[in-house]
Amino acid sequence: MTAPTLEIDIDPIWGDDTDWEALASRAAEATARIVPELAHDNLLVSLVLADDEEVHALNRQWRAKDKPTNVLSFPMLSREEVLHAAADEDAPGMLGDMILAHGVCLREAAEKNVSAQVHATHLIVHGLLHLAGYDHEQGDAEAEEMEELERKTLALMGIADPYAVED
Numbered sequence: 811m812t813a814p815t816l817e818i819d820i821d822p823i824w825g826d827d828t829d830w831e832a833l834a835s836r837a838a839e840a841t842a843r844i845v846p847e848l849a850h851d852n853l854l855v856s857l858v859l860a861d862d863e864e865v866h867a868l869n870r871q872w873r874a875k876d877k878p879t880n881v882l883s884f885p886m887l888s889r890e891e892v893l894h895a896a897a898d899e900d901a902p903g904m905l906g907d908m909i910l911a912h913g914v915c916l917r918e919a920a921e922k923n924v925s926a927q928v929h930a931t932h933l934i935v936h937g938l939l940h941l942a943g944y945d946h947e948q949g950d951a952e953a954e955e956m957e958e959l960e961r962k963t964l965a966l967m968g969i970a971d972p973y974a975v976e977d
Contacts, residue, residue: 813842814853837934865911883940908937
């Protein structure tokens with residue numbers, strides 16, 4: 811199975827108890843199985859597992875939001891360019907950058923009663939979908955479409971629906 815090539819930079823705060831590179835690669839491969847335009851190793855993604863301070867600064871600079879967030883995605887290609895790059899195996903394309911915030915990831919994982927690894931996997935899938943041109947902030951239909959792609963991808967990996975409402 812092909813998937814985007816990941817270039818990964820991991821802040822030491824993430825620790826070495828988990829093979830974060832393998833986790834990210836599995837997430838990318840599963841996402842590519844659900845979103846075929848991502849099933850090409852000529853596509854490149856920069857993934858940074860950062861601390862909250864770095865994500866806070868980027869969120870303030872690029873989104874005018876003065877707080878850290880769980881994942882930032884900075885697409886380099888439009889949706890149409892992603893589809894074109896995927897169709898042309900000889901044309902490498904930089905999909906973009908993703909940055910995950912360690913502390914936010916841990917807090918949200920605890921709130922959801924899942925492991926940091928499970929939540930980080932979900933955030934990587936979510937970020938990859940943004941880089942592929944999906945955007946849940948463009949309306950309810952787009953949000954539902956993106957969430958459904960996340961559910962399908964995570965289910966392939968044996969991860970429960972992160973949007974399921976608990977009784």
